[in-house]
Amino acid sequence: MALKKFAAFGCAALLVAWSSPSFAEPEPASCRNLRFADNGWTDITSVTALASVVFEALGYKPSTTMASVPISFAGLKNKQLDVSLGYWWPLQQLQVQPLLDSKSINMIEPPNLSGAKATLAVPGYAWAAGLKSFDDIARYRKELDGKIYGIESGSSANAKIQKMIDQNLHGLGGFKLVESSEAGMLVTLERAIRNQKWLVFWGWEPHPMNIQFSINYLSGGDATFGPNYGEARVYTLTATDFLERCPNAGKLVTQLRFSTQLENQLMQAVMNKTRPAEAARAYLKQNPQVLDPWLADVKTFDGKDGLAAAKAQLGL
Structure with missing residues (x-):
């Protein structure tokens, strides 16, 4: 902008400065x-x-x-x-x-990057069993222990998740947002997959999680995170x-x-x-x-x- x-x-x-001979001169020391x-x-x-x-x-x-x-x-x-x-x-x-x-x-x-995405995701086995959209999350409250795993405190992602909970969007009223660092969230994801535990978490691409783990992004979150799985x-x-x-x-x-x-x-x-x-x-x-x-x-x-x-x- x-x-x-x-x-x-x-x-x-x-713009002229970027293409002019004066570019041969060193920048200010502060730069x-x-x-x-x-x-x-x-x-x-x-x-x-x-x-x-x-x-x-x-x-x-x-x-x-x-x-x-x-x-x-x-x-x-x-x-x-x-x-x-x-x-x-x-x-x-x-x-x-x-x-x-x-x-x-x-x-x-x-x-500097196009084609990224960011929205809620689940392990592949949970998706295959029926947890495929935001509207499915509440149906599996018990399997998910009533929790949604976000990232660090103060992030916009967490704010959007908490807003869905507070407004009972997709029937998420009563769910608990679990805040964590990126590393902490990934440890939780790895442990859950190892134990075949169900988990809804904040995922994004690019990130090695997309090739290290079998995960699927949930559909139906356009109103909160934008179309095309939160295309970013x-x-x-x-x-x-x-x-x-x-x-x-x-x-x-x-x-x-x-x-x-x-x-x-x-x-x-x-x-x-x-x-x-x-x-x-x-x-x-x-x-x-x-x-x-x-x-x-x-x-x-x-x-x-x-x-x-x-x-x-x-x-x-």
């Missing part, structure tokens, strides 16, 4: 210490590590702050953070839209002054594009205990072509050709 507004208002100066937000979800951790590795190869010194979704958005608003790669739309729209409307943060168009896009957010203050770093940030296949591979490595930065470097060695569009017309921090420098630094 922010970039559309720049274009609409003819903010040509920024070298690039500050990423990470809400702790494995997909965001993985792509943030990937972006950080690329920035390091360009001579920047990126850092990552682990923070909950609300705190990370507040950090961008207060300019304590520069970039978040993790705005899941429409899941987090209620939290983010007021910040966009007040021009407290910027959103980069187009999204993931956007990059920045502090309002970031793109203008750090045009070279900003150009790379706006050109980052990921795919579900890329993220599934990265996330699986991370969840298998590979350090995120190591997983990112390994992915780039196997897929160096992803750097070409990301680093088009991007320079190193000190003004040299970015693509050549990054490939040399990464041994590609």
